[in-house]
Amino acid sequence: MRAAQAAYARLGAAVASAGSTPCRSAARPDAWHEDVGAEGAASLCAGCPVLAECRAYAVAAREPHGVWGGLTWSDRRRLAVRRRAEVAAAV
Ligand code: SF4
Numbered sequence: 001m002r003a004a005q006a007a008y009a010r011l012g013a014a015v016a017s018a019g020s021t022p023c024r025s026a027a028r029p030d031a032w033h034e035d036v037g038a039e040g041a042a043s044l045c046a047g048c049p050v051l052a053e054c055r056a057y058a059v060a061a062r063e064p065h066g067v068w069g070g071l072t073w074s075d076r077r078r079l080a081v082r083r084r085a086e087v088a089a090a091v
Pocket of ligand 1: 021022023024044045048049050051054055067068069070
């Protein structure tokens, strides 16, 4: 999980630099994706200043819940499988 820890540190630094993100500005930050739905959350993520860092963390950590970096769990899983296949093909 070293990669996930490093990605989490980068996400934290990016959030601190950005100051605010759509999910943290929501009325219920811990349940924001439930309030707006997966498509609504993905749409809000599209304008987030830390989208890249958030997505990288969620994929590295295999985050099982919610929308992170504009991706649902199934989106993240597909991305991880595709990346592993690309790495295997390059070896
Ligand atoms: S990209 Fe991450 S930090 Fe930004 S709104 Fe979406 S879930 Fe929140």
